[in-house]
Amino acid sequence: MRFTLLGSGAVRNNPRRAGPSQIVHVGEQRLLFDCGRGACLRLAQEDEKVEEIDRLFLTHLHFDHIVDVPYFVFVGWNNSRQNQLRITGPRGTASFLERLIRPPFEQDIASRLGHGKSEFGLDPQVVEVGDRGLVYDEDGVRVSAAFTDHSDMPTIAYKVEAQGQRIVISGDGLPQDDFVEFARDADLLVYECSGTQEFLDQQPWGTWHIIPEALADLATRCGAKRLMIKHLVIEDITGDLTAVGRMGETIQSRYDGEVFVGTDGLVVDLGSK
Numbered sequence: 656m657r658f659t660l661l662g663s664g665a666v667r668n669n670p671r672r673a674g675p676s677q678i679v680h681v682g683e684q685r686l687l688f689d690c691g692r693g694a695c696l697r698l699a700q701e702d703e704k705v706e707e708i709d710r711l712f713l714t715h716l717h718f719d720h721i722v723d724v725p726y727f728v729f730v731g732w733n734n735s736r737q738n739q740l741r742i743t744g745p746r747g748t749a750s751f752l753e754r755l756i757r758p759p760f761e762q763d764i765a766s767r768l769g770h771g772k773s774e775f776g777l778d779p780q781v782v783e784v785g786d787r788g789l790v791y792d793e794d795g796v797r798v799s800a801a802f803t804d805h806s807d808m809p810t811i812a813y814k815v816e817a818q819g820q821r822i823v824i825s826g827d828g829l830p831q832d833d834f835v836e837f838a839r840d841a842d843l844l845v846y847e848c849s850g851t852q853e854f855l856d857q858q859p860w861g862t863w864h865i866i867p868e869a870l871a872d873l874a875t876r877c878g879a880k881r882l883m884i885k886h887l888v889i890e891d892i893t894g895d896l897t898a899v900g901r902m903g904e905t906i907q908s909r910y911d912g913e914v915f916v917g918t919d920g921l922v923v924d925l926g927s928k
């Protein structure tokens with residue numbers, strides 16, 4: 656399995672850090688997780704064709720994680736997507752997509768259909784995840800879901816298991832009690848790290864996120880071999896470009912595994928066992 660962080664940022668329009676998005680390759684299979692600001696641009700920079708990616712998993716419906724979904728859907732349709740697109744996400748995903756695709760783009764869709772475009776590839780199949788557990792099992796790839804506590808929104812963490820490897824990808828938020836078991840022995844744990852305690856204490860949304868010390872403890876309890884941090888909001892608001900590196904050092908001082916501070920395009924290739 657190969658993991659690529661497409662976007663290491665979040666809400667703010669940081670040119671160095673696109674919004675949340677990441678892709679996992681298992682052989683020829685590609686699974687995209689979240690589709691935030693700039694995700695499709697970052698895919699192009701990785702020589703990935705949107706129309707060839709037909710499995711998208713959403714962690715939650717905060718706009719920073721989903722704002723590139725309409726571009727992803729429409730450019731895939733425009734470029735004659737060959738396979739049925741399936742979008743998996745939390746409760747509310749079906750309603751979000753129903754209102755996002757057809758109604759606002761009514762004129763665009765009518766004009767293209769009127770000029771001979773097929774409807775195939777426009778409307779995604781939707782899977783809503785209401786409970787923890789297995790949500791996907793195809794061609795030797797299994798994806799399971801667990802939930803995190805985040806701003807009273809249903810928020811999912813996904814675990815991808817294939818080729819004897821295990822990658823766990825958080826959305827935002829704090830782990831629930833079952834998370835350690837869920838992420839046990841992960842080869843790679845990719846978790847949001849929005850800022851330090853001092854920083855989060857100053858934000859009205861600060862309690863929605865985990866602090867570096869708690870994340871180090873979590874990765875240790877999970878037995879994760881590697882930890883990558885993403886959703887690096889702190890530099891957007893403080894303007895301090897060294898802050899994320901210091902968060903990585905804080906985590907590394909408390910955790911024995913390998914720490915990666917996320918950057919756009921950062922790859923961890925796990926190979927296969």
Ligand SMILES: [Zn+2]
Pocket residue numbers: 665666675717719720827886
């Ligand atoms: Zn977010």
Ligand SMILES: [Zn+2]
Pocket residue numbers: 715717805827
């Ligand atoms: Zn969020």
